[in-house]
Amino acid sequence: MTDSVPALKASRFIKPTLETPYHIDFDWWDKADRNLRVYLKSHLCTLHREMYAEASADTPIDWVDSYTAEVQRIDGILYQLRTHCSQQPDYITNDTSVVDAVFRVFLVNDNQPMSPRELAERIGKDPELILKTISGKTVYKGLRPVVEGAG
Ligand SMILES: [Zn+2]
Numbered sequence: 001m002t003d004s005v006p007a008l009k010a011s012r013f014i015k016p017t018l019e020t021p022y023h024i025d026f027d028w029w030d031k032a033d034r035n036l037r038v039y040l041k042s043h044l045c046t047l048h049r050e051m052y053a054e055a056s057a058d059t060p061i062d063w064v065d066s067y068t069a070e071v072q073r074i075d076g077i078l079y080q081l082r083t084h085c086s087q088q089p090d091y092i093t094n095d096t097s098v099v100d101a102v103f104r105v106f107l108v109n110d111n112q113p114m115s116p117r118e119l120a121e122r123i124g125k126d127p128e129l130i131l132k133t134i135s136g137k138t139v140y141k142g143l144r145p146v147v148e149g150a151g
Contacts, residue, residue, distance in 0.1 A: 016135040021113035028142035045085040
C-alpha cells in the first residue's frame with residue numbers, strides 16, 4: 001500500500017529538452033493535498049511576509065489577466081507577489097535555488113510556458129542545470145512540461 005501518484009503512461013512520456021515548454025501545473029498542487037499558500041508565502045518580500053505571517057483571512061482580489069483581459073479572482077498573496085515583491089531587487093538572486101527561481105518566474109508571468117533555455121536567460125542560471133533539475137522523476141513544486149493537446 002503506497003500513496004504514490006500514478007505514473008504517467010509510457011506512451012505520453014516525452015523526453016524534455018532545452019526547448020520543452022514548462023509551466024506550473026496547479027493540478028499537481030490540488031491533487032496531492034499540498035499547501036500552495038504556505039509555499040507562496042515563502043516567495044514574499046520581507047515586508048509582506050511579516051504582513052501575512054499570521055493572516056489566516058483570505059482576501060481575494062480582482063485581477064485583470066494581461067493576455068485575455070478577463071477579470072479573475074486571485075489570492076491576495078499572489079496579488080502582492082505580482083505587484084510588489086517581484087519588483088524587489090532580491091526577488092531572484094544568485095542564492096535563489098533553481099526550483100524557487102523558476103517558480104517565481106511563472107508566478108509573475110501569468111504562468112506562460114517557458115523552456116529551460118528561456119528560463120536560463122531570465123534567472124541567470126545554466127540551462128542544462130535547469131533542465132536536469134525540473135526534468136527528473138521527482139516533480140518539484142508542480143513544475144512540469146506543458147502537455148500538448150491533440151491538434
Ligand atoms: Zn512585497
